[in-house]
Amino acid sequence: MKKLLFNIVLLMSVVTQPTFAQHGINDSIRNQLEIGIKGFKERYHSPSVVLAIVHRDSIIFSGSDGFIDLDQKIPATIDSKYQIQSVTKLFTATMFMQLWQKKLLTLEDDVRKYVPEFTGLTLKGRAEATSLLELATHTSGLPRNAPSEFELFKDAEMLTLKNREVKSLHSSHQSTFLNALGMIRKEYPNFEYLPIDQRHYSNIGYGLLGLALERVAKTSYANYIQSTICHNLGLDNTGVGTVSNEENRIVQGYRYLNDQKDFVKTPDYYANAMTPASGMYSTARDLAKFISAQFSDKNVLLSEKSIRMMQSLGIGWQRNYPYLRHEGAMLGFRCEIVIHPRLEVGWVILTNTTDFEFNRFDQYISSLILPAYAEAPITDQGQYVGKYSLVGGTESIDIYQKEGKLYTTYLADSFPNTTLIFSGNHTMTLEDQAGKSVRFEFIPDRNGKISLLNLNQLMWQKD
Template sequence: MVNKFCQIVFAVFLLLGNVVSGQQIINDSIRAQLEIGIKGFQERFHAPSVVLAIVHKDNIIFSWASGYTDLENKTPATIDSKYQIQSVSKLFTAIATMQLLEKGVIGLDDDIRKYVPEFTGINRGGRPSGTTFLELSTHTSGLPRNSQADIDFAKNVDLWMLTRNDSISLRAATKEDFLKSLRTVSREYPEYEFLPPDTRQYSNMGYALLGLALERAAKKDFQQLVVEAICRPLKLSNTGYGTISSKENKIAQGYYYQSDAEKFVKTPNFYANAIAPAGGMYSTARDLARFISAQFSNTIGMLSANSVRRMQTFGIGWQRSYPFVKHEGAMVGFRTEVVLHPKLEVGWVILTNTTDFDFSRFNEYVSRLVLPIFADKPVTDPGQFVGTYRLEGGGESIQIYLKDGKLYSTYLEQILQPEPLSFSGNNALKSKGLNGHDVNYNFLSDGNSKIIILNLNQLMWVKE
């Protein structure tokens, strides 16, 4: 089901008339509206700080940082401030998966038990069952959201939310305890359960298991693997594993807004431990902007363009929300989101150090202002449709021509008579037919308002 965010974007595209070239820098009016919107959302959701970077292809076209990463020390947020990115870490784990796939180290259909024999993968019938790299990376394994080894972690989250006890820390299970839990864990959902489009049985445990399998398959510490194979090639110098701030590596302090007392409360330290592949990284808006740009490049070094597209298309790491792919990270004290529009090569990252923030409304706001700048310009010049269209792989052709300022087609002209074509939508023409049956022409452009292909009668015709 298309969500409200996507419906609004579709409406923007349908209403577009005279769009601006994608190379134009965001103008002062849009910039001012973005700044007003960020301030409004920051105030509405009580965020001590908000950092936003918007990217088009290889360029940051807008950035904004407001507030403080540390309220007590009045440390101002900047585009280079480090934040916990939580589940956005899964994107790096997914990329590492595809890298090892490209190298032939693993296969997406490989049984994870080949590398993690501690995992039995018991199905709902009580029998051991295999689970693949593809199932884990796309959240289709049916595994629970979290391992039973994380019971203390889950309890402490609730305890802190209930009591605000300063002595509580949030510690996910150690690798040792996580491995022990794999002997008894079973699927929460059946294999290959039929679900609505883009619905996933989201599993932090699944990504922790995935990271463990990748570590063993590569015969290298998982965190070292990601840093060496992804962060360094992309020059993400302020990205890595860690959730606790130190003198050498300052990470934003997380906060919870206590509405009844109208004050900010510091949130507990979070230790990712075994679930680091699912949510143990930190990064900056500048680094994540570079990461976004890498998804649009054909020579990004870390992955082939084909693998990048496969990740986006099949939801490997990414959450699909057409025409976007995205991923959100959330923990007590932090909210992060990365959003991509692959076709327009536009994306943005939002970093906050607050517990609650409505990204859907924020995304709608950014989309309304930014996407029309880069949307494909509809072809309005009738002359662009004129030409010879030859059936792909066949000998037939048709002509579309201008006469007295109107477009005509030679397709079935002996039956339809010389009736002019009419516009029926963006890059679409229609010939009034007979007996209630019209003939529809749908054209594809190359992104520069040049018609290159005609879809007619479910066949492809190429413009000569």
């Protein structure tokens, strides 16, 4: 998977269903986003591109261009159903955290407790425990794919390298995957030390994790995802499956042939045992709701603690601070979901082409959207004025305003008639003539109001 490398100079460091809103973007930005959709669609030869951008619980922009079926000329919309491939892992990770919240499992449970067919062998042939958390964070040391996927990748290579006709592509069936689990060996040490944005990404790990979760929940993966996640979030056009039929039209996938300057359809893909890793479809509107759930303090799926754990530990998410993201890819489809937890902004991009580079498009989107939601410079000094009490103690200090300047009662004897000077956004210093200083770091709440102060390595709360 390609790294997400944003280059943003401007950046400083029941869930309600999303509603369309204009906040934060003007007509010029909307026009530039629409131009971007068309431009990147042509640049990467995608029959269609759909983009939805979210701030908190609102879709602040949605746009699409192209066709989900080139023969029938069916236009792409925010409600078109695309294969989301590895973005499925975010739903599996959500299921994992829900079962953990219900105390039906622990993060450190050995997966062999639920899937004894897995031996957990190292390269040296020694069996060792593999925790559910390791699987969920891609730190188990397992290879990317199971040997039972040999036919899938052989057929895919014959299709792309030799242009051989392939009617359909199949991941291994459950029985074949279970047999393979007894022979799989770890490729890397578990919890190998790597840069924060890198993992030994493993589809096997999520196939194995999903199988364990099914057995814990005592229901099928598809039934759990549909009834417990999709239903509760109102994801009416999201489900388990990758193949279109008359009752459930899923976008047709394509690949572009450079030598012929033309598109050819890609074959149907059946996820089978790899369903928890790559077996779902969704729409931009539904994934916008899923994004909003990551920001809500009234999340019907997970506690705030669970959401923060997923984000900070990389459970389901791939981390590239200050962003979290996940990409899905398969012959005929590329998609991506990105969130900025601090600014509570995110977006989803859906395409029906084999090759699409998201990095440039992400840079384009972020440069247009994030400045509207980045922390604005402080102009109202009055919001810092007030009494601050030491949390867990009896002491308190005052910050007051006099003749347009800020002062504090803290260390007033040592810093007589000394003004507080801004040294950064929400940061001030108290400095004497000898250059000795004290740093005040103010912390705003979700609505931007000052609620806490970090001072002298202690926490103070504004009354």
